[in-house]
Amino acid sequence: MPDDSVDSGSADPCSVAHRAVVSRVYGDSDAFEQICRYRDILANRGIEWGLLGPREVPRLWDRHILNSAAVAQLVPDHAGVADIGSGAGLPGIPVAILRPDLVVDLVESLLRRTTFLTHTVDDLGITSRVQVVRARAEELDRRYDVVLSRALAPLDRLVRWCRPLLSDGGSILAIKGSSAEQEIADHAKLLRQAGLNAEVVACRLDDEIPPTTVVRLRAR
Numbered sequence: 001m002p003d004d005s006v007d008s009g010s011a012d013p014c015s016v017a018h019r020a021v022v023s024r025v026y027g028d029s030d031a032f033e034q035i036c037r038y039r040d041i042l043a044n045r046g047i048e049w050g051l052l053g054p055r056e057v058p059r060l061w062d063r064h065i066l067n068s069a070a071v072a073q074l075v076p077d078h079a080g081v082a083d084i085g086s087g088a089g090l091p092g093i094p095v096a097i098l099r100p101d102l103v104v105d106l107v108e109s110l111l112r113r114t115t116f117l118t119h120t121v122d123d124l125g126i127t128s129r130v131q132v133v134r135a136r137a138e139e140l141d142r143r144y145d146v147v148l149s150r151a152l153a154p155l156d157r158l159v160r161w162c163r164p165l166l167s168d169g170g171s172i173l174a175i176k177g178s179s180a181e182q183e184i185a186d187h188a189k190l191l192r193q194a195g196l197n198a199e200v201v202a203c204r205l206d207d208e209i210p211p212t213t214v215v216r217l218r219a220r
C-alpha cells in the first residue's frame, strides 16, 4: 500500500486556509484527525489510483471535502444512510466522519473504486458503521432513511435509481450545481408521479466557503 502520510497539498496556501475552516467544522477531536487523514489518502492513493485528477489536490478541502460535509446538516439523527455512486467516498466519508451517529453504506458499482473505499474505511477506523457495498443502485434491495448523491446522474435518472431505496418518509439529498432549480422544473411531472416533494437548499458550513446546493426530495 502506498505511503499516504506525505502531505502533497501542504505547499498550497488555499489548502492551509481551508484547514482552519475544517478544524472549526470538525472540532479538535478524533474527527479532525480522521478528516485530515482522509484528505491525505485522496491526495496520494486517490491520485495514484486515478480516482481524482492531480489538479484536484489544491482544492480537496473546499471543492470536495467541505462541499460534501455541508449536506450532513440535512440528515436526521441516527439515520440509515446510503451514498450512491460514492466514487472515492464523496460525500459519504466526510458526512460519516462528521456524524458518528449515522450508519452509512458507500454504494459503488466499480470494483477498483470499492477496493479503494474498503482500504480507506479500514485506514480511517470507521468500519463499525461504514460499509462498502459493490452494486448498481438499481439492483440494490435495501431501504434507507437518507440517500445521498453527488455528481451521479441527471435528476430523472437519479430519481429512477434512488426512489426505490427510500424508506417511508425518507429523503434523497442530491448535491447539485447551478442547474438545480432548472432540473426540478424540467422533471416536475416525474417527481410528482414518484411521490416526491422537491426543494433546493443552500447548506452553509462556514462564512468563508460557498454554500453547497442540495436538491432535497422528500417521500410523501
Ligand SMILES: C[S@@+](CC[C@H](N)C(=O)[O-])C[C@H]1O[C@@H](n2cnc3c(N)ncnc32)[C@H](O)[C@@H]1O
Pocket (backbone or CB within 6 Å): 084, 085, 086, 087, 088, 089, 090, 091, 107, 108, 109, 110, 113, 135, 136, 137, 138, 149, 150, 151, 152, 161
Ligand atoms: C462522477 S463519479 C462521482 C463520484 C463521487 N460521488 C464524487 O462526487 O466524487 C460517479 C460514480 O458513480 C458510480 N456509478 C454510476 N452509476 C452507478 C449506479 N447505477 N450505481 C452505483 N454507482 C454508480 C460510478 O462508478 C462513479 O464512481
